[in-house]
Amino acid sequence: MDISKSRAATQGGVSLARIDEIQAAETRDFRAARPKSEAAIGNGLAGFFGGVPMHWMKDWPTPFPILVERAKGATITDTDGNRLADFCLGDTGSMFGHSPEPVARAIRRQSRRGLTYMLPSEDALVLGGLLAERFGLPHWQIATTASDANRFALRVARAVTGRSRILVFNGCYHGAVDETFVRLFDGRPANKAGLAGEFRDLTQATRVVEFNDLAALAAELAHKDVACVITEPVLTNCCMVLPEPGFLEGVRRLTRDNGTLLLIDETHTISTGPGGYTGKHGLEPDLFVLGKPVAGGVPASVWGMSEAVASSFAEYNRTKEPGYSGIGTTLSANPLQFAAMRATLEEVMTEDNYAHMEKLAARLADGLEATIKRHGLPWHVARVGARVEFICAPGPLRNGSEASAAHAPELEAAIHVALVNRGVLIAPFHNMMLISPATKKRHVDRLIAAFDDIAVRLVA
Template identity: 55%
Template sequence: MPLTHSLRPLSTLPTLSMTSNSISRSRIDAVLAAERTLFEQRNPRSRALAEKASRHLPGGVPLHWMKDWGTPFPLSVASAKGAEVTDADGHVLADFCLGDTGAMFGHSPEPVVAAIREAAGHGLTAMMPSTFAAEVGDLLADIFGLDFFQMTQTASDANRAVIRWARAITRRPRLMVFEGCYHGQVDDAFVTIKDGKTAIRPGLLGQVTGITTTSVSVPFNDLDAVEAELKKGDIALVLTEPALTNTAMVLPKPGFLDGLAKLCKAHGTLLGIDETHTISTARGGYAKTHGLKPDFLVVGKPIAGGLPAAVFGFTAEVEAAMRAVDAERPAGYSGIGTTLAGNMLALAAMRATLAEVMTEDAYQHMIDLAETLAAALRHVIASRALPWTVTQMGARAEIVFSPEPLADGRAAYASIDHDLEKAIHLFLLNRDVLVTPFHNMTLVSPATTEGHVLRLGSAFADAIDTLIA
């Protein structure tokens, strides 16, 4: 049952009547300016570290995404444990970002830490399987329900492998993805829809290949659009998340994913489900929970407790087709795999995560508490008469700037207000609460407590009241 017994009742969160559904641009700008000043005052140590790092790291960060928090300078982490992050200036933050899912099961879970310590003394990588590789394979098959698996370092690598295998097996050239999709750093998926046609996504760096000839983008939740492309007979793979998760979250309409699977089967197209974010749904992910039977399944980010690791699974029929393709091809590099994939350290961490961390009990806690969080956010939104919704998928809950659930990627793009997001995120950060910087997503981990949820709910109420004051 939901863990609500010690939380302040939702009805006691402060309410404020509002005569308009809009928040003025001038008010957003004023709050942003005030919160940036407060951030600078709170974080002198992080400022000094960022300035020092900038000597050799552009922007003071090892990955440019780390500049996307909307802060005047990067916030440096001193330590992270469970559902909390301690920054360089000693503030203890309730973490609902959790490494954008990489730490979805909490920072440094004890079984993973113990496994890493034990494994590190016996070798880190050897380009050979460790003695417990078979156990990891058994755990993956049991949890995710597919017959075979291969390891990669990232979900991007796994998706690239799936695309390449699908084209080799079907001897078809084209990939189908959905507008607004996220499949990591995969060139083939960097397409969208413009003026009714597939187009390369804006913002890409160094793109020289005309990927629109081999990839097509169609609207999510639109089976007619899917069928129109599949009828052409040249789609090797449909690659999709069960829900769009990297803009404003878009859930599948009832029957959409089942209909998608049927259409793929009818037209000889393989179906790949990317669960890298939707692993938040339940143990085994969305596909297993909802009885989907994809040809391929990709899971990355939290599967090794935060170490770089991912897997792609596939059916026995696909494995047989892989062997047939492999037997026919000339000797040489397949274009699939990297040297450190499936290394000994990553397998040790993955075994501990699968067996001891991502348990049914852990998911029950995460989902129950996420329901409590979503209810708290909805209460704040409704009591301020804001035209927003809260979308939940298991342990993941997201504030969406739309009065009704979103239908597709186009609607998701249209709902985004980057300045308003930044104002809310920075306000929360200055009250010791982290949410994902790219959009309004929150995650609940096994280590998240009711106190953390109450802190977020109260800080979010204060943020909205400040914005509409």
């Protein structure tokens, strides 16, 4: 038998012919259940390039995007009346559920007082202290997206160190920050494939090494030209890669030894607990970024600085040439963000809610793992707090290269549509599932049962 041909004919241990068969059947069922959605959006939305308001909406594996009528708690209802247990939760933006009541109440209150005026409000008086207490760093700024926050924090890092380069881990994701789009191809750094309109060689500003490789990190930091290492504590916007024991401690030690700052981006790993992975595991970042769910669904992000970084940056500002710093946007730090963020930190991101999320996430992970084992699939499950992924390849994964090789796009797309047809929505990227405070045991059990039913069909 030609082994190479055999491997090419399968994905995740399932034949491509079987995957195609299931995809076709599930696509028919999806269309049949959504005639109103198909009539309204099946040929695209008028006036929008590509037929969607933001091109990511075309990345759903469904034949056309689901037209949402309403979302509340952990449930989405589409225009055809189909109800979905939502484990995508806006790809983390609604990680604490759709329209948490404390946040909705704060939005209603602030909407009567004005939405933006580039001045602080009463909520801002409280918010700074809440951020310092929750995340451990003393000095904070508000931005609108985590991409913005990461850009601004990296500017500060370069300003206070006088160094031009940053370092990322292969396979990382930090939003739309240009210089983080560097990857290793056959061991050599290069611009990430598929970038639109990129005219620069980003490797001139960025060093890149594999996650969990302290020796490679030490070698790159030894050049003494890296202002900042920017990393998630767990690689998440790929097939999830967990840090090996001692890795994050080694990153902290090596950055300090080489005069390099450490930026922890918790935008996805805030699923770990009220203080994120940083709080739970005692990490000591110089800079900290959190976006997406921090204001309960209202666009907002925060970035914090240690006392040493803030002091150095203040001195830099006293001596730099006058003019625009390149940090900040007009709609950042508006009173709607203050109100929603305060409500989220005080009433939504609570220990009790996280305990509920952790318990159900463990139930979900255990149920998925049991199904995988029962059907003899060469897959595994990864989890960081309330964030769970099933990965259609053996694991655990050690780095970004392994995570990239683990993707099974046709298989994952077929599973996604099949889950939707069984009343469950997961993220359109890398099989990510989130548990919110509004998620119920019945939602989790529905997902496990749907996953098992699909697995039966895949291995039939």
